[in-house]
Amino acid sequence: MFAVLNRGGRLIVVDFDKNENIQHPTVHNSFSHEELKETLAEVGFSSTEMRTFYHGKQIFMKQDASMFLASSVK
Numbered sequence: 001m002f003a004v005l006n007r008g009g010r011l012i013v014v015d016f017d018k019n020e021n022i023q024h025p026t027v028h029n030s031f032s033h034e035e036l037k038e039t040l041a042e043v044g045f046s047s048t049e050m051r052t053f054y055h056g057k058q059i060f061m062k063q064d065a066s067m068f069l070a071s072s073v074k
Contacts, residue, residue, distance in 0.1 A: 002043045005074045011045060013070040017052055022061050036070060045072035 001011050015030050022029040033050045040048050050070040059065050 002045065002074060007074055009074045011040070011070075011072045011074070013068075013072075015068060015070075016060050017066045017068050019060060019063060019065055021063050024061070027061060033068065033070075040070075040072045045074060048072040 005011065013036070018030045018032040018035075020029070037048050037050065048070060049072075050068055052066045052068045054067040055064070056066070057064050
Protein backbone atom coordinates (compact mmCIF):
# COMPACT_ATOMS: atom_id res chain seq x y z
CA MET A 1 0.00 0.00 0.00
CA PHE A 2 2.86 2.39 0.75
CA ALA A 3 4.09 2.25 -2.86
CA VAL A 4 0.72 3.11 -4.40
CA LEU A 5 -0.14 6.04 -2.14
CA ASN A 6 0.77 9.59 -3.13
CA ARG A 7 2.95 11.54 -0.73
CA GLY A 8 0.62 12.76 2.00
CA GLY A 9 -1.79 9.89 1.29
CA ARG A 10 -3.43 8.17 4.22
CA LEU A 11 -3.72 4.45 5.04
CA ILE A 12 -6.69 3.61 7.27
CA VAL A 13 -6.94 0.21 8.96
CA VAL A 14 -9.96 -1.06 10.90
CA ASP A 15 -9.52 -4.41 12.63
CA PHE A 16 -9.92 -6.27 15.88
CA ASP A 17 -7.42 -5.67 18.66
CA LYS A 18 -5.00 -8.57 19.19
CA ASN A 19 -6.78 -11.43 20.97
CA GLU A 20 -4.47 -14.13 22.32
CA ASN A 21 -7.51 -16.31 23.12
CA ILE A 22 -8.08 -16.86 19.40
CA GLN A 23 -5.89 -19.68 18.09
CA HIS A 24 -6.86 -21.21 14.74
CA PRO A 25 -4.72 -22.06 11.69
CA THR A 26 -6.92 -20.10 9.27
CA VAL A 27 -7.83 -17.11 11.46
CA HIS A 28 -5.62 -14.06 11.95
CA ASN A 29 -6.00 -13.02 15.59
CA SER A 30 -5.25 -9.42 14.64
CA PHE A 31 -2.60 -6.86 15.58
CA SER A 32 -1.23 -5.37 18.74
CA HIS A 33 -1.11 -1.60 18.46
CA GLU A 34 2.64 -1.44 19.06
CA GLU A 35 3.49 -4.17 16.52
CA LEU A 36 1.37 -2.50 13.83
CA LYS A 37 2.87 0.93 14.56
CA GLU A 38 6.38 -0.54 14.27
CA THR A 39 5.58 -2.28 10.98
CA LEU A 40 4.02 0.84 9.47
CA ALA A 41 7.02 2.94 10.52
CA GLU A 42 9.47 0.38 9.07
CA VAL A 43 7.92 0.68 5.61
CA GLY A 44 7.89 4.48 5.77
CA PHE A 45 4.54 5.60 7.17
CA SER A 46 4.55 8.43 9.69
CA SER A 47 2.11 10.03 12.09
CA THR A 48 0.34 6.79 12.97
CA GLU A 49 -2.62 7.31 15.28
CA MET A 50 -4.54 4.38 16.76
CA ARG A 51 -7.48 4.06 19.07
CA THR A 52 -9.87 1.37 20.17
CA PHE A 53 -13.40 2.47 19.38
CA TYR A 54 -15.65 -0.53 20.13
CA HIS A 55 -15.95 -3.37 22.65
CA GLY A 56 -18.44 -6.17 22.07
CA LYS A 57 -19.55 -9.50 23.47
CA GLN A 58 -18.83 -12.60 21.40
CA ILE A 59 -18.09 -10.71 18.17
CA PHE A 60 -14.86 -12.45 17.11
CA MET A 61 -14.87 -16.25 16.94
CA LYS A 62 -17.52 -16.22 19.72
CA GLN A 63 -15.14 -14.29 22.01
CA ASP A 64 -15.50 -10.84 23.51
CA ALA A 65 -13.39 -8.45 21.46
CA SER A 66 -12.58 -4.85 20.69
CA MET A 67 -11.93 -3.04 17.44
CA PHE A 68 -9.44 -0.32 16.56
CA LEU A 69 -8.95 2.36 13.94
CA ALA A 70 -5.44 3.20 12.74
CA SER A 71 -4.51 6.07 10.46
CA SER A 72 -1.02 6.60 8.98
CA VAL A 73 0.32 9.21 6.59
CA LYS A 74 2.85 8.54 3.83
